[in-house]
Structure formats: C-alpha cells, structure tokens
Amino acid sequence: MLELNTVSKSYGENTVLDDVDLRIRDGETTVILGPSGSGKSTLLRIMDLLEVPESGSLRINDDAVTFGGRISDAQIRSIRRHSAMVFQGYNLFPNHTVLKNVALPPVLNGKLSASEADERARQLLDKVGLGERLSEYPDNLSGGQQQRVAIARVLALAPDYLLFDEPTSALDPELEAEVIKVLVDLAHENRSLIVVTHNIAFAQKVADRVIFLDDGHIGYDGAPAEFFASDNERIRRYLSTFSAI
Ligand SMILES: Nc1ncnc2c1ncn2[C@@H]1O[C@H](COP(=O)(O)OP(=O)(O)OP(=O)(O)O)[C@@H](O)[C@H]1O
Ligand SMILES: [Mg+2]
Structure with missing residues (x-):
C-alpha cells in the first residue's frame, strides 16, 4: 500500500x-x-x-x-x-547499448548479478518488442522504441x-x-x-x-x-x- x-x-x-x-x-x-x-x-x-x-x-x-x-x-x-518512474523524456544512457540500459540498473543497486540481469533484460526487451535491437544505441531508435526501453528498464528493477x-x-x-x-x-x-x-x-x-x-x-x-x-x-x-x- x-x-x-x-x-x-x-x-x-x-x-x-x-x-x-x-x-x-x-x-x-x-x-x-x-x-x-x-x-x-x-x-x-x-x-x-x-x-x-x-x-x-x-x-x-x-x-x-x-x-x-x-x-x-x-x-x-x-x-x-x-518504486521506479518512467518520464516523458526517456532518460536512457546514450553511451550504453539497449541491453546494457536495461541490465545495468539492477546490478548497480545490488538487486541482481550481472548474468541474472543480462538474462532478465533480454526477456523484458523481448516483451516490449525490442528483442532484435539489443546491441543498438538509444540514438538509433525512434522515440517510441526508446520509451519501450525505458519501460523495460524500470521493469528490470521489479519495483x-x-x-x-x-x-x-x-x-x-x-x-x-x-x-x-x-x-x-x-x-x-x-x-x-x-x-x-x-x-x-x-x-x-x-x-x-x-x-x-x-x-x-x-x-x-x-x-x-x-x-x-x-x-x-x-x-x-x-x-x-x-x-x-
Ligand atoms: N520546480 C518548480 N518551481 C516552481 N513552481 C513549480 C515547480 N514545479 C511545478 N511548479 C508549479 O506547480 C504547479 C503544478 O505543477 P505540476 O507540474 O505538478 O502540474 P501538472 O498537473 O503535472 O501539469 P502538466 O499537465 O502541465 O504536466 C504549476 O503551477 C507549476 O508551475
Ligand atoms: Mg505534469
């Protein structure tokens, strides 16, 4: 509550x-x-x-x-x-790949090991329809795709x-x-x-x-x-x- x-x-x-x-x-x-x-x-x-x-x-x-x-x-x-927040702008890390953008936060805050986070990030990116774009950088994605990465990223934190x-x-x-x-x-x-x-x-x-x-x-x-x-x-x-x- x-x-x-x-x-x-x-x-x-x-x-x-x-x-x-x-x-x-x-x-x-x-x-x-x-x-x-x-x-x-x-x-x-x-x-x-x-x-x-x-x-x-x-x-x-x-x-x-x-x-x-x-x-x-x-x-x-x-x-x-x-909790975790998704903003109007996507606030992705520009110098990390799509996969890293999603896998990194739960490692940084100690919730998951690197391999667990990698596995979860792949599943979540698949779920938001970006399973084929793992190694791209945010700048090469559309706004809608970037926002879906941002959603996968908050889901990875399992708030x-x-x-x-x-x-x-x-x-x-x-x-x-x-x-x-x-x-x-x-x-x-x-x-x-x-x-x-x-x-x-x-x-x-x-x-x-x-x-x-x-x-x-x-x-x-x-x-x-x-x-x-x-x-x-x-x-x-x-x-x-x-x-x-
Ligand atoms: N950092 C700030 N400094 C001063 N005033 C602020 C600040 N943030 C918000 N306000 C003021 O607080 C009020 C509410 O702002 P808020 O952003 O919460 O509204 P909102 O309902 O989200 O509006 P919108 O639909 O336009 O996003 C507004 O009058 C706004 O100008
Ligand atoms: Mg507002």
Whole structure:
C-alpha cells in the first residue's frame, strides 16, 4: 500500500497540493487526471521523493517518512526501493547499448548479478518488442522504441509501484500506439501502476481507478465509469476540453 496523508506542497506563494490524502491500492492501475498545472507531476514525484512537501507523510508498505523535518539518505533509499518512474523524456544512457540500459540498473543497486540481469533484460526487451535491437544505441531508435526501453528498464528493477508521468506525450500518434500497447499489457498483469496521462482513451482503457486533481485538491477518487459519466461541473469542463479537439 502506498499512502499519502495530509500532504501540502507550495512553490513560494503558489500552493500546488493542499492537504492531499491518497491511498493507492496494490495490483490496480490508478490513473491521475487533471488540467495542466493542477499538481499531477508534483504528486507523482512526491511518491518517489523527487519533490519533498512541507507537511504530511508518505508511507509505502513498511517504510514511512514524515515531512517538515530533515529526511535522511537512508529514508530516501528505503522509499525509493519500492518504486521506479518512467518520464516523458526517456532518460536512457546514450553511451550504453539497449541491453546494457536495461541490465545495468539492477546490478548497480545490488538487486541482481550481472548474468541474472543480462538474462532478465533480454526477456523484458523481448516483451516490449525490442528483442532484435539489443546491441543498438538509444540514438538509433525512434522515440517510441526508446520509451519501450525505458519501460523495460524500470521493469528490470521489479519495483512494487511503477510510476509513469505522461509516458507517451512526447510521441507521434503511431509511436504512441506501440508504447500504449505495452502499457495496456502491463496493466493487465495485476501490477501496481500509477499513471499520469492526458490521453483519455488510454485512461479509459486501463484505469481501475481515477484520481482527478483540480487545483491542488482531489476532485474525484473512485471508479472510472462514474468519473467519465460524472455530471460534476469541473469534471465535465475538463473532459469537454478533449472532445473539442
Ligand atoms: N520546480 C518548480 N518551481 C516552481 N513552481 C513549480 C515547480 N514545479 C511545478 N511548479 C508549479 O506547480 C504547479 C503544478 O505543477 P505540476 O507540474 O505538478 O502540474 P501538472 O498537473 O503535472 O501539469 P502538466 O499537465 O502541465 O504536466 C504549476 O503551477 C507549476 O508551475
Ligand atoms: Mg505534469
């Protein structure tokens, strides 16, 4: 279980998250929606301690941090071993092959031996459709292929929670489709996925649960069907921005 309690985060005068409570259930795909600037990335980054709020607390399984005081490196490590994040840009190591990009992280953090990591990386790259591209360098791949390497890389770490921040928004539609196919497969494997996206069709396809952030508050937290059929004025206005395109 991943849990945020009464979390508040400001940048100067700008309160980005205001007293947010959230419980992420294991084995579900939780989709976080909301207008631009509503605090989605900030919320996701707090789960990995890439951002630290002023107050509240974060608990992941048996590890907890209370915000407001100093956080030790040991606490940061203990929280981060539970999760791995895929960003909008792919953040691959440019000077390593595709295989090495996936095999290296679990060796560096002591989770696997080099040969175990190599074996797992081959399986995962096969799973994301890149089993034939192992010895290429990231620059020679399309954006969609690079993002699939990035997904294989986080899977190699076998985290409890996979965090995705707009994983397809930098991609052209046909490249987006191949990444979405991989994500839909993952969502059907009972993993704990937390996905920030602006792709409503994708959200409808994969969400077990929708969280709607609206100006730093949680405006909805519940079943997708009710969210997409909601007659709440804020939610309707948000959803209408997509049908207008
Ligand atoms: N490092 C920062 N310094 C100052 N302000 C920030 C910083 N990061 C985010 N903000 C502000 O916090 C608010 C929420 O930003 P956040 O990136 O969480 O929104 P978002 O919902 O992810 O938006 P988008 O859909 O555009 O990605 C915005 O007003 C943003 O300008
Ligand atoms: Mg964002």
